[in-house]
Amino acid sequence: MAEQQTKKYxxxxxxxxxxxRPWWEALQRHELYIQKCRQCGETRYYPRAQCTQxxxxxxxxxxxxxxxxxxTFTVTHQNQAAGFRESxxxxxxxxxxxxxxxxxxxxxxxxxxxxxxxxxxxxxYEDATPAVTLAKFRPAR
Amino acid sequence: MSLKKKAAVVGAxxxxxxxxxxxxxxxxxxxxxxxxxxxxxxxIKDVDGLCTTGIGxxxxxxxxxxxxxxxxxxxxxxxxxxxxxxxxxxxxxxAAITAGLCEVCxxxxxxxxxxxxxxxxxxxxxxxxxxxxxxxxxxxxxxxxVGSYAMIAQRHMHDYGTTPEQLAEIAVTTxxxxxxxxxxxxxxxxxxxxxxxxxxxxxxxxxxxxxxxxDGGGALVIAxxxxxxxxxxxxxxxxxTGETVRHVADGHRDFxxxxxxxxxxxxxxxxxVAHKDIxxxxxxxxxxxTVLVTLENLGFCKRGEGxxxxxxxxxxxxxxxxxxxxxxxxxSNHPGMRGIFLVIEATxxxxxxxxxxxxxxxxxxxxxxxxxxxxxxxxxxTLILANN
Numbered sequence: 001m002a003e004q005q006t007k008k009y010x011x012x013x014x015x016x017x018x019x020x021r022p023w024w025e026a027l028q029r030h031e032l033y034i035q036k037c038r039q040c041g042e043t044r045y046y047p048r049a050q051c052t053q054x055x056x057x058x059x060x061x062x063x064x065x066x067x068x069x070x071x072t073f074t075v076t077h078q079n080q081a082a083g084f085r086e087s088x089x090x091x092x093x094x095x096x097x098x099x100x101x102x103x104x105x106x107x108x109x110x111x112x113x114x115x116x117x118x119x120x121x122x123x124x125y126e127d128a129t130p131a132v133t134l135a136k137f138r139p140a141r
Numbered sequence: 142m143s144l145k146k147k148a149a150v151v152g153a154x155x156x157x158x159x160x161x162x163x164x165x166x167x168x169x170x171x172x173x174x175x176x177x178x179x180x181x182x183x184x185i186k187d188v189d190g191l192c193t194t195g196i197g198x199x200x201x202x203x204x205x206x207x208x209x210x211x212x213x214x215x216x217x218x219x220x221x222x223x224x225x226x227x228x229x230x231x232x233x234x235x236a237a238i239t240a241g242l243c244e245v246c247x248x249x250x251x252x253x254x255x256x257x258x259x260x261x262x263x264x265x266x267x268x269x270x271x272x273x274x275x276x277x278x279x280x281x282x283x284x285x286x287v288g289s290y291a292m293i294a295q296r297h298m299h300d301y302g303t304t305p306e307q308l309a310e311i312a313v314t315t316x317x318x319x320x321x322x323x324x325x326x327x328x329x330x331x332x333x334x335x336x337x338x339x340x341x342x343x344x345x346x347x348x349x350x351x352x353x354x355x356d357g358g359g360a361l362v363i364a365x366x367x368x369x370x371x372x373x374x375x376x377x378x379x380x381x382t383g384e385t386v387r388h389v390a391d392g393h394r395d396f397x398x399x400x401x402x403x404x405x406x407x408x409x410x411x412x413x414v415a416h417k418d419i420x421x422x423x424x425x426x427x428x429x430x431t432v433l434v435t436l437e438n439l440g441f442c443k444r445g446e447g448x449x450x451x452x453x454x455x456x457x458x459x460x461x462x463x464x465x466x467x468x469x470x471x472x473s474n475h476p477g478m479r480g481i482f483l484v485i486e487a488t489x490x491x492x493x494x495x496x497x498x499x500x501x502x503x504x505x506x507x508x509x510x511x512x513x514x515x516x517x518x519x520x521x522x523t524l525i526l527a528n529n
Contacts, residue, residue, distance in 0.1 A: 014277035034392070045392035046278040052391055072299070072396065072516075074291035075344040076283060078263045084283040092288050092343075094396070094516075101392030104517070106282050117299040134281050 009129050011083030016132070023047045027133040030125040032064040034101050045101040066123035067140060068097040075112045091115050095137050109138035145412060148235035149369035149376035150526070152181025152362030153488040155467075159326045159474055161356040162256035166197045167209045169251030169358035174210070177360035182373030183245060188362075190216035190237055190246030192230035196259065196477040197252055206249075216243035222386070222520035223512020224425060226250075227361075227481035229522040232382035234363040244364065248484075251358030252476035261354055261477055262286045263342065279517060287351055287428070289514035291343040294430035296396055298345060301445035305345055307452055308429040309336035312349050312471050314456045315426060319468025321458075321498040326355055327472045350429040352470030352479075359481045361488070377488045380505075381412025381525040388518040400521025401438035401509055408523035409440075414505060416441055419525075421490050421506040422462065423483035426469040431511055436464075439509060439523070463500045466490060480510035484524065491528040504528055 016024050026033055034045045039056035050057045073093035079085055091107040093115070107115050108124065120140035127133050154176030156169055164172075170193065178184060191214045193203050203219035216237045220229050227250055234246035254261060263285045297303045313333055319325035331349065339348040369376035383404035388394070409416070422441070424432045433447040441462065442450040456464045465471075467486040470479045487506040489495055495503070505527045513519035 011283065012280045014281050015272060016277055017274050019274065020277075042391065043393075046275060046389075048274075072292040072296035074288045074295055074346075075341070076285060076288050077340070077344070078287070078342045079283055079285050080260045080263055081283065090283060092282055092284055092292070094292065102389070102394065103392060104279050104282055104284065104389075117296065128281070132281070136282075 009083070010086065011128070012081055013129065013132055019049050020047045024132070027125065027135060030133070032066055032123055032135050033061045034064055034097070034099055036060045036062050043099065043101055045103050062099060065098050068095045068121055068137070070107065070115065070117055070119045070121060071096040071102050072117055073107060073115050075115070095121055106136045107138065108136050142239070143411065144235050144239055144382060145380050146366055146378045147239040148363055149366050149378045150231070150361055150484065150488045151364045151369045151372045151374065151376055152177040152183065153485045154180050154360050155324065155482060155485045156251070156358040157324045158357055159355045160255055161253060164253065166195060166251050166253050167206055169253070169356070170206060170249045171210060173251060173358045173360035174247055174249055177247065177362050180374060181362040183362060187245045188212070188214065188247050190214050190234060190243030192218040192234055192246060192248045193250060194219045194221040194226045195250060195252055196254065196261070197257065214243065216246060222522070224427065224478035225480045225510030225512035225520050225522040226478060228484060228508055228510035228524055229384045231361060231363060231379065231484050231524055232384065232522065235379045235382065238363060238365050244368070246363045247360055248363065248481065249358070249360040250478060250481045252478070253356045254477035255354050255356045259354065259477060262351060284517065285343060286514050287346060288343040289516035290428040290430055291346045292516040293396060293434060294345050297430065297434065300397065301448065303433070303448035305337055306333050307448035308350055308433065309333040311426070311429040311432050311451050311456065312336050314454070315465050315469040315471040318458055318466050318498055319472030321496070322468045322473055325468040325473040326353060346428055346430065352427050352475040355474040355476050357474045357476035359485050361481065361484055375492050375528060377491045377526050377528055379524060380414065380527050381408040381410070382523065383407025383411065384520065384522040386518065386520045396516060397434060397444065399434055399438045399515060400511065400519055401435045401523065404521040404523040405439035405509065408525050412525035414525060418505050419507045420503045421466065421487060421500045422464045423487045423506065423508045424464050425480065425483060425509060425511040426465055426471050427511065429471070431515060432464065434515070435509055435511060439507070458498045458500050466495060466498045466500060478512070480512070480522070483508045483510060487526050491526060
């Protein structure tokens with residue numbers, strides 16, 4: 001952790017709002033959740049305080065297996081944002097989790113030429129800063 | 142109450158600039174309004190409605206622009222839904238005029254995106270600037286505008302076998318049209334091979350699959366159909382309108398279904414015309430893939446058939462299904478947003494002012510603007526226009 005604090009993290013960080021701080025805190029424990037409405041049963045990602053289908057605030061947190069498949073992706077060769085311009089090319093992707101929702105993420109620990117739609121992937125947790133952990137994905141092992 | 146043929150575009154002007162480091166955004170807008178009012182044969186004193194927004198503008202920019210112009214309109218609208226905004230503004234102006242909220246409404250846009258060096262497509266901050274609650278789940282992963290559209294292209298290729306060559310043909314046809322537009326920024330013809338040989342910006346999209354960043358602006362004047370009949374130019378009637386948004390939908394989105402499916406259906410139903418009646422389509426071409434999926438979602442071909450549909454020169458001004466006769470954002474201009482130019486070019490074509498790129502017997506045109514990022518959050522606004 002001390003090493004991470006001295007090594008400056010350059011990429012844009014999320015503006016975490018209070019509504020979903022518990023979700024981000026779970027990522028810090030290396031746990032990934034989606035939400036399910038206790039009233040109508042609809043699942044949702046990204047997390048938010050009430051269901052979009054019935055507006056109920058009664059929410060169940062569903063712990064994810066961390067497994068899914070690549071729904072679509074792009075190998076990014078140009079991005080002027082700090083942190084990303086130093087790490088080109090990188091893979092931006094939507095992963096469809098086994099729990100049935102798609103999330104935006106990066107595919108890591110694999111050569112970009114090997115990335116394919118439908119490829120099974122698993123979550124890895126990147127502790128970007130002491131306050132922020134990101135859910136990224138690598139080819140399933 | 143229907144809006145069909147209640148209002149018309151009576152003035153249209155595209156600012157000729159593509160690079161204007163000597164001008165401010167408001168100056169380009171003011172010069173565009175002067176041009177559009179000249180075209181309509183009206184003066185600024187006739188104008189009592191104003192619609193605008195912009196990428197270089199603050200959230201309250203329309204008030205600042207009224208200050209600059211010393212205007213006090215009876216109707217203002219700064220709906221800001223990305224590059225499609227001005228297509229929606231045209232519909233809102235027609236609705237406001239029909240409802241009696243104003244009589245003559247100007248829709249205007251101006252930007253110094255190029256001379257101010259905005260990195261719109263590859264800035265990495267997301268279109269919302271990273272400050273909306275939903276952005277926190279995206280910004281850390283390096284989404285770019287190009288990347289968002291690229292992910293749609295990747296999925297389309299995977300599902301339907303669409304090829305880079307088919308996407309490239311859209312860029313080639315658009316460049317041909319630009320070669321006939323003296324104001325277009327890029328006028329030298331290109332080939333499919335040129336597109337495929339250009340560098341990959343975000344796979345599978347090449348540089349020549351992407352629109353440019355230019356400076357520029359334009360303005361439209363909208364008035365009631367009754368008033369339009371006594372104007373300087375032939376009126377271009379607004380027959381039907383539609384607008385909506387698409388987004389990640391709780392993580393359940395079908396990504397190849399885009400806003401055009403809904404806004405197009407609304408516009409066709411309200412206009413009471415059929416697909417076969419459309420003589421020209423002006424389709425927002427932020428990227429080649431934008432055109433292909435928009436045509437599918439508007440219903441001009443079935444889902445998955447867009448690749449074949451855009452091939453074989455069909456989209457040329459003299460082809461079976463002419464689109465983007467001004468040279469589009471791919472080759473004419475793209476000052477951050479270009480919805481207004483779609484309406485301006487459709488107006489010119491419906492008046493028969495297309496010059497060497499005039500579409501033969503052009504009587505009904507469809508305009509579709511896409512705003513934002515297709516693979517994350519975007520808007521769609523459709524207009525159907527006619528000259529009689």
